[in-house]
Amino acid sequence: MQKNIMVKPDSANAVDYLKKDVLRDLQLKRLQHTVQHTYANVASYRKKMDERNVKPEDIKSLEDISKLPFTIKADLRDNYPFGLFARPMSEIVRLHASSGTTGKPIVVGYTQNDLNIWSEVMKRALMCCGLTKNDIVQVSYGYGLFTGGLGAHCGVEALGATVVPTSAGNSKRQVMLMNDFGVTAICCTPSFFCHLIEVAQEQGLDMRKMAIRVGVFGAEPWTPEMRKRIEEEAGIKAFDIYGLSEIIGPGVAIDCEHHAGLHIFEDHFYPEIVDPDTLEVLPDGEVGELVITTLTKEGIPMVRYRTRDLTSIVPGECACGRTIRRINRISSRSDDMFIIRGVNVFPSQIETALLSVDGTLPHYNIVLYTENGMDNIEVDVEITGELFSDRIRELESLQKRLTDAIAGTIGLRVKVKLVAPQTIQRSEGKARRVIDHRNK
Numbered sequence: 546m547q548k549n550i551m552v553k554p555d556s557a558n559a560v561d562y563l564k565k566d567v568l569r570d571l572q573l574k575r576l577q578h579t580v581q582h583t584y585a586n587v588a589s590y591r592k593k594m595d596e597r598n599v600k601p602e603d604i605k606s607l608e609d610i611s612k613l614p615f616t617i618k619a620d621l622r623d624n625y626p627f628g629l630f631a632r633p634m635s636e637i638v639r640l641h642a643s644s645g646t647t648g649k650p651i652v653v654g655y656t657q658n659d660l661n662i663w664s665e666v667m668k669r670a671l672m673c674c675g676l677t678k679n680d681i682v683q684v685s686y687g688y689g690l691f692t693g694g695l696g697a698h699c700g701v702e703a704l705g706a707t708v709v710p711t712s713a714g715n716s717k718r719q720v721m722l723m724n725d726f727g728v729t730a731i732c733c734t735p736s737f738f739c740h741l742i743e744v745a746q747e748q749g750l751d752m753r754k755m756a757i758r759v760g761v762f763g764a765e766p767w768t769p770e771m772r773k774r775i776e777e778e779a780g781i782k783a784f785d786i787y788g789l790s791e792i793i794g795p796g797v798a799i800d801c802e803h804h805a806g807l808h809i810f811e812d813h814f815y816p817e818i819v820d821p822d823t824l825e826v827l828p829d830g831e832v833g834e835l836v837i838t839t840l841t842k843e844g845i846p847m848v849r850y851r852t853r854d855l856t857s858i859v860p861g862e863c864a865c866g867r868t869i870r871r872i873n874r875i876s877s878r879s880d881d882m883f884i885i886r887g888v889n890v891f892p893s894q895i896e897t898a899l900l901s902v903d904g905t906l907p908h909y910n911i912v913l914y915t916e917n918g919m920d921n922i923e924v925d926v927e928i929t930g931e932l933f934s935d936r937i938r939e940l941e942s943l944q945k946r947l948t949d950a951i952a953g954t955i956g957l958r959v960k961v962k963l964v965a966p967q968t969i970q971r972s973e974g975k976a977r978r979v980i981d982h983r984n985k
């Protein structure tokens with residue numbers, strides 16, 4: 546086996562600006578090492594490669610990656626818990642798991658070097674949001690098996706900033722500490738932050754007057770309209786951080802101050818976009834499923850992992866000068882889509898429509914139901930307290946504007962129900978917005 550590819554966390558940021566050919570050389574070397582490492586140590590992966598008649602030596606260029614078989618979530622489930630680990634347990638220093646809705650979770654293991662790399666990419670991500678060691682960062686992603694809390698935590702420490710490890714939940718206390726400690730940045734889901742804004746308001750606190758200036762939001766899809774609302778209501782700059790447990794956790798990609806796509810830390814995570822049906826690799830700019838190959842992961846390397854997340858590679862270079870490529874914000878997962886009366890609908894399209902209309906709050910549910918044998922959508926959305934107690938005619942007009950806005954984005958007229966503030970359940974982690982009551 547080849548020696549480890551050690552990455553010193555301190556060499557971090559310069560890699561974002563490498564010359565393209567230097568980066569491609571680095572990626573190829575790392576890809577070749579990863580394929581050798583995986584072939585030598587992961588039986589199920591070796592079997593798949595043998596079935597395709599591909600050997601590690603066949604990877605002579607980055608394009609040769611298309612010869613390799615894909616990895617899917619079922620491979621992780623079938624090899625539960627440690628079957629895809631490429632290192633003995635004596636070298637695994639931490640486990641995380643993603644909370645599947647059904648059955649067993651997906652388990653991932655990290656060597657010490659994997660943890661160092663994770664801290665490094667998270668540090669680079671926080672630098673992308675303009676954070677420095679002078680910041681006080683509240684980490685309100687859940688700590689525990691979920692990667693959000695500890696992932697962000699280690700990144701803040703690597704940056705040398707001050708971490709406030711509040712974890713998720715207990716929103717009143719979160720707001721109190723944010724105010725008392727002079728917190729300047731927060732890491733949490735966008736839906737939880739919307740909740741924190743209203744909790745602050747209930748306590749007579751205005752986040753715009755507090756020290757907080759940056760939010761690092763992710764773990765769930767959110768729209769540019771949601772970003773606008775958050776930035777206005779809290780007086781902060783909001784950044785979009787992407788990641789998934791199977792690849793490392795948060796810190797796979799993040800947007801910079803230009804918000805023109807998320808820079809993917811491609812010296813560690815090699816991106817491809819494929820057509821989810823044909824699995825053909827798509828050119829830059831075309832939307833498809835994001836497939837990622839880890840280039841430095843030791844504990845559980847992932848070769849051509851199908852994320853199910855839909856995006857495209859942004860062509861061209863970013864005004865910030867980083868040379869690492871960008872992916873567009875993840876607006877949805879291929880398995881989030883529902884089909885109503887023959888129309889493909891993504892929840893994010895409904896969020897975009899709802900938040901483009903004044904008077905709505907960023908708390909909504911999408912209820913799917915069957916009536917007379919037909920599938921339908923009802924959108925329940927909270928509206929501001931003043932509007933709710935207003936005259937019927939105004940409410941009807943708002944309801945019509947919302948129905949029109951939704952019809953404008955999805956092409957279907959759906960039932961919109963205006964509900965009072967605080968009616969819709971708040972989430973502390975990933976929001977569950979779609980409630981499916983359809984007859985199956």
Ligand code: DLL
Pocket residue numbers: 643644686692693762763764765766767785786787788789790791794795796852854874875876878
């Ligand atoms: O959610 C890791 C994470 C934690 C990312 C904190 C960002 C911040 P999982 O629980 O494995 O890991 O869920 C991964 O969440 O495949 C996407 O579908 C979704 N997701 C994550 N970040 C974003 C984002 C963490 N910024 C799954 N936008 C991924 C849209 C996101 N979807």
